[in-house]
Amino acid sequence: MTTRRRFLQVAALTAASAFAAPAVLGADKNKKYRLALVGSGWWGKNIFNTALASKTVEPVAVVDVDKRQLETGIKASEDGTGITPKRFTDYREMLEQIKPDIVINATPDHWHPLITIAAVHAGANVYVEKPVCHTVNEGIAMVKAARETGKKIQVGTHRRVSPHNQQAIEFLRSGRAGEVGHIRAFVHYQGGAGSPAPDEPVPDGLDWNFWCGPAPLVPFNPRIHPKGFRNFLNFGNGQLGDWGIHWLDQITWWAGDNVYPKSVASTGGRFIAKDNSDGPDTQTVIYQFDNFDLEWEHRRYSGNPPEKHNIGVYFYGTKGTLHLGWQDGWSFYPSQDCNGTPAEHGDPKLDKPDDQNIAGLWANFIDSIEKDRLPVCDIEKGHRSTTLALLGMLSLKLGRGIVWDGEKQVIPNDPAAAKLLSREYRAPWKYPAI
Numbered sequence: 001m002t003t004r005r006r007f008l009q010v011a012a013l014t015a016a017s018a019f020a021a022p023a024v025l026g027a028d029k030n031k032k033y034r035l036a037l038v039g040s041g042w043w044g045k046n047i048f049n050t051a052l053a054s055k056t057v058e059p060v061a062v063v064d065v066d067k068r069q070l071e072t073g074i075k076a077s078e079d080g081t082g083i084t085p086k087r088f089t090d091y092r093e094m095l096e097q098i099k100p101d102i103v104i105n106a107t108p109d110h111w112h113p114l115i116t117i118a119a120v121h122a123g124a125n126v127y128v129e130k131p132v133c134h135t136v137n138e139g140i141a142m143v144k145a146a147r148e149t150g151k152k153i154q155v156g157t158h159r160r161v162s163p164h165n166q167q168a169i170e171f172l173r174s175g176r177a178g179e180v181g182h183i184r185a186f187v188h189y190q191g192g193a194g195s196p197a198p199d200e201p202v203p204d205g206l207d208w209n210f211w212c213g214p215a216p217l218v219p220f221n222p223r224i225h226p227k228g229f230r231n232f233l234n235f236g237n238g239q240l241g242d243w244g245i246h247w248l249d250q251i252t253w254w255a256g257d258n259v260y261p262k263s264v265a266s267t268g269g270r271f272i273a274k275d276n277s278d279g280p281d282t283q284t285v286i287y288q289f290d291n292f293d294l295e296w297e298h299r300r301y302s303g304n305p306p307e308k309h310n311i312g313v314y315f316y317g318t319k320g321t322l323h324l325g326w327q328d329g330w331s332f333y334p335s336q337d338c339n340g341t342p343a344e345h346g347d348p349k350l351d352k353p354d355d356q357n358i359a360g361l362w363a364n365f366i367d368s369i370e371k372d373r374l375p376v377c378d379i380e381k382g383h384r385s386t387t388l389a390l391l392g393m394l395s396l397k398l399g400r401g402i403v404w405d406g407e408k409q410v411i412p413n414d415p416a417a418a419k420l421l422s423r424e425y426r427a428p429w430k431y432p433a434i
């Protein structure tokens with residue numbers, strides 16, 4: 001019957017081995033890894049709490065340049081395990097004195113490279129948050145540090161272990177959406193124009209100079225810290241660097257990590273925003289690959305009412321369109337007789353708080369350490385996906401498109417653009433060598 005729609009639930013697909021849960025803990029079930037949390041903010045504590053609950057770790061240190069945030073990490077450890085870890089405000093002292101087995105690096109983006117590289121050289125395996133870095137060459141240095149030391153670096157792109165994301169990628173790979181020639185990834189959030197907040201004196205207990213670190217030292221503003229740095233371009237890369245990396249990572253996963261865009265061109269700006277951040281409120285990026293093109297778009301001031309979905313990726317195939325989302329799971333809309341009703345759908349399976357899949361990613365991280373193999377979100381994969389986001393921002397900042405040589409990771413014959421693959425570090429911090 002042509003009008004009949006099949007509505008498949010997750011269960012039908014989870015039977016397939018390709019959708020199996022991530023690997024569980026390896027051989028030594030009693031081993032407790034000595035864990036240090038660096039960056040005891042919102043997401044750092046999500047990872048920390050998950051790690052503590054996994055019973056794979058003994059918390060030995062919490063590091064934060066803001067003593068108020070530091071205390072929340074200490075409390076999380078005491079509540080979760082009864083253990084009071086050592087307090088640090090300087091990660092270098094912590095690495096020197098504690099020599100942890102594992103470091104969670106959940107600092108703001110501009111701090112990911114230096115702390116991660118120092119940690120692996122101090123003998124730790126690292127769970128680092130996305131985007132892995134602020135400029136592309138830092139990511140190259142992070143991959144190099146991982147390979148030189150043999151340490152594992154897991155990137156917090158937890159969607160690679162999320163059951164509904166795995167189902168959607170498998171659906172696409174099985175050919176059921178046909179050949180995919182165009183992909184559109186997007187995040188549209190309501191929020192309007194916002195309003196500015198004045199600079200303020202640095203709060204007691206916060207070492208603001210250290211917080212800014214290798215980035216320019218700017219006046220303290222409560223919109224930057226905590227949590228707001230994402231939309232301040234000295235420290236983050238706007239919506240593309242924050243949310244875009246998650247969705248671009250789905251595309252590098254689907255396409256294969258060694259598939260690169262040949263060119264990248266972005267437009268956008270701050271057309272609506274009245275707040276005091278400087279990230280674009282509107283942005284479009286076109287990435288030209290050999291066999292498909294990819295479009296990123298975001299708006300930070302309104303949702304997406306005419307379309308069904310506010311967040312995610314549309315894969316446009318010859319047999320239909322697959323939407324891969326977050327809290328709305330995945331849906332496949334066949335190209336014929338669709339009328340906006342998904343023919344197939346998978347619900348998400350997400351963990352609280354904040355609807356994530358950190359537990360699966362943590363289990364895979366421990367497994368990778370125990371079995372001495374690369375984790376599912378190995379630093380090289382995270383770096384490739386981060387690079388897509390950063391190249392989009394690079395093009396926007398430059399005001400024109402660029403050519404990208406993904407094999408060599410260079411922008412050829414274009415010194416002005418190539419210069420933006422790195423940045424000046426503020427002394428005494430030194431840009432990592434590649």
Ligand SMILES: NC(=O)c1ccc[n+]([C@@H]2O[C@H](COP(=O)([O-])OP(=O)(O)OC[C@H]3O[C@@H](n4cnc5c(N)ncnc54)[C@H](O)[C@@H]3O)[C@@H](O)[C@H]2O)c1
Pocket residue numbers: 038039040041042043044063064065066069089091106107108109111129130131156157158210211213225226227228242356
């Ligand atoms: N994977 C995900 O789904 C996901 C979700 C949210 C956030 N994140 C990532 O987590 C990271 C942290 O984001 P957040 O929202 O938790 O920010 P946050 O501001 O809440 O926390 C960051 C913490 O790092 C501390 N910090 C800054 N510099 C430091 C340094 N040199 N040493 C030690 N501590 C330092 C800050 O004081 C703050 O407490 C970001 O990279 C973000 O992109 C990932």
